[in-house]
Amino acid sequence: MHLDSVYRLAEGVQVRNEVFGLLFYDYRGPRLYFVPSKNLITDAFFEGRQRVADLLDILCAEMPWPRKWIQDQVEQVLEKLERKGLIHGQSVC
Secondary structure: OOOOEEEEEOOOEEEEEEOOEEEEEEOOOOEEEEEOOOOOOOHHHHEOOOOHHHHHHHHHHHOOOOHHHHHHHHHHHHHHHHHOOOEEEEEOO
8 A cells, every 4th residue: 555546446346335334346246345444434535536645644633543553454444455356546646
């Protein structure tokens, strides 16, 4: 995960916010993926307009947790989603 990256959904994938976090639906499977991310990442993040660094800045201002912990959690979620082919990242630098 690069801090200057943005993420978009892969073709055929939809996401929506749920109480537990995010629900991804992959039409190519079809498959459902439950991501217990709580309120760390919302579905709007995957529109590819917000850099990871910007997301971390917002989360650190809103949450009482250390930046390192927040960054580790976000990184884990994004890496898992990318490995499953649900999202793809692109550096904006």
